[in-house]
Amino acid sequence: MTHSQHQDIRFLLDRIDIQDVIARYSLGQDSHQGEDGNILEQWDKTFSLDAQVDYSAAGGTVGSYRELARWMRGDANTPGSMGAFSHWQHMLGLPNVSITGDTASARTDFYATHRSRNGDAPPVHFNAAGAFVDELIRTGDGWRIRHRRLVLYFADPLQIAVQV
Amino acid sequence: MTHSQHQDIRFLLDRIDIQDVIARYSLGQDSHQGEDGNILEQWDKTFSLDAQVDYSAAGGTVGSYRELARWMRGDANTPGSMGAFSHWQHMLGLPNVSITGDTASARTDFYATHRSRNGDAPPVHFNAAGAFVDELIRTGDGWRIRHRRLVLYFADPLQIAVQV
């Protein structure tokens, strides 16, 4: 096997692994809905230990990924920002990825939809379109996100039709 | 070529093929809209012959994939459940895949949107967010889904704005 062929296989494995890490973020969000807040089950294998995030565009965390988890899901003392919703989904588009040795960058469109909790007001779908802009690093356990910046295109509550 | 490199190529081919099988399900739905009910053109190459599905979360089929097709699209005697809509789309996110020899499991977010038929009521977009949880098997014709369970996060009709 030539050096070039070895590099081709390395590139292909890297691309699949990077896609999997990006997908694991959403799996963390979406396989833990409502009262189940255990997103770290996936996120501890998504982010590097020292990973930083910038969700300021959505009024959210600038800090570690565990602070992001706490902001979203709350802790024993404080409800999280996701508490405004009962269910959600974080759809991902096709990532744009660039690899340079043991680091990589990626930009992936997301379409996040949320159903508001039943309360006094009629429920809505809160739909947010944006992109995750990531820097990744190769670790002994595979690729991990070490910096994620959320870009927000737009977000609004959409009205649910009254069925007659 | 080392054993390891052979395995790497096998893994990569498997991953692409599994993604293609999952994509083919939506192609079956979305390339046959309205009165065109021929989704088996794709689904016969998507599911194994003995595949079982569980769409109970959406009030649908627990049974074979051909029973699922009949429930959705109807037959000569009975209209299908999709008859409430004129058009639809089954968007897929990035699959989370795990392969063990000749079997695999996958979980893929879907965002299914539907436009209700023009009738007495104003049309709506019926939008459903969920996930396909699949068990797959390697066959002589490639990977096939042999069990699919539909997970539903939420689904509601969204109101179309009146243009003035």
Add this chain to the structure above:
Amino acid sequence: MTHSQHQDIRFLLDRIDIQDVIARYSLGQDSHQGEDGNILEQWDKTFSLDAQVDYSAAGGTVGSYRELARWMRGDANTPGSMGAFSHWQHMLGLPNVSITGDTASARTDFYATHRSRNGDAPPVHFNAAGAFVDELIRTGDGWRIRHRRLVLYFADPLQIAVQV
């Protein structure tokens, strides 16, 4: 390395490259929002020089990809059709791809969402579901789209809920 293994690696690299080209189209749209109309930064690496598009299903361009860019984004003299919106996103599903030597075909579902500009009327989300049907060609710079036909399933303005 056997001929077959060489072909496997070629196939895998082709599939990733074709996915990247399809993703680059949306990156062109979505990384240039509002007044930033420079989508050719990505599209010149997405389409072949002689590429033709057929967006007639959306009332759009039948012609070159640069004419499509002008129709959407306008030029010094004329506003583009995207001027009706302030922000947008072009989500992509999993592509269905078939490669034959140096040509390929692909069909990829898209879910395009747009926020209308604030004007006299309340803003809406204009959501369009459809598919890109592509013919691609292998060039010295990688795969490029040489023909794209837009298929439209449905498109409507969705009402934003009034928050009280």
